[in-house]
């Protein structure tokens with residue numbers, strides 16, 4: 040058991056096989072990297088010296104051990120990363136098109152990440168966290184969906200702040216209706232939610248940032264809603280304030296992980312302010328999103344997910360310029 044754990048995240052953990060570059064000649068060279076949004080968020084926090092823990096499941100195979108080592112190299116506690124002897128680690132194959140845009144093919148047949156069980160959830164670990172973060176890939180299949188809701192029940196019971204990035208990946212759901220139902224069910228637990236504009240429209244049917252975020256807040260009770268807008272920064276809404284903050288201008292290399300970096304940056308600032316997000320002043324909200332925009336922007340200046348998470352010094356330097 041670790042002494043002080045401030046943020047716990049639960050979710051998928053898989054290996055991304057990414058082509059070393061676009062080639063229509065099929066050169067067959069791939070880079071392998073640990074993947075999964077909740078783990079990226081923890082790496083962003085780890086880079087700011089926040090102690091974190093990961094809850095999830097991988098196969099007891101070479102891939103699973105590679106992933107555990109990857110988290111540990113990033114100073115994430117893996118005591119609650121479990122190994123399955125029956126099911127293999129989930130793999131994701133990235134397809135790059137000539138413009139550098141990516142799509143994913145998942146090998147999950149099923150994958151160990153969705154075999155997380157209710158009884159695998161460590162209540163004590165969640166109880167001693169200040170923030171519990173989760174995504175939606177663990178909600179796509181059972182038993183991981185039930186296990187995720189068990190973890191959310193523990194977080195609520197112990198008044199742990201809950202952060203949610205639905206991170207909708209349509210091909211992973213068997214139906215869009217089920218995706219919407221499950222994501223909305225997850226929203227009911229969230230104190231902090233980060234959405235993309237597309238997700239906001241999908242969930243609320245509303246194109247307008249003001250109206251859409253108001254629906255999320257009034258119907259699901261989320262204290263703070265962030266809608267990230269790529270290079271344009273982010274829209275934020277708390278119970279008493281809303282507004283837009285501009286993004287930072289950077290030379291973009293690869294946008295993978297920008298949203299996770301944003302979440303990591305936002306959670307870091309929430310911890311630093313040491314307040315529940317339902318009592319934030321406007322200046323504090325702006326401080327959070329400005330910092331998060333800087334972390335997100337810096338993550339686009341390097342390749343990959345985990346390797347692109349910036350250091351605190353890089354973020355501070357960007358905020359001073």
Ligand code: ADP
Pocket residue numbers: 235266267268269270271272273286287288289291294296297298299301331332333334335336337339
């Ligand atoms: P996601 O990766 O979840 O789709 P975004 O692409 O909106 O999320 O990126 C998250 C955040 O990262 C944005 O709110 C912004 O602060 C920053 N960001 C993303 N793309 C850029 C960019 N091209 N230039 C500057 N900042 C960016």
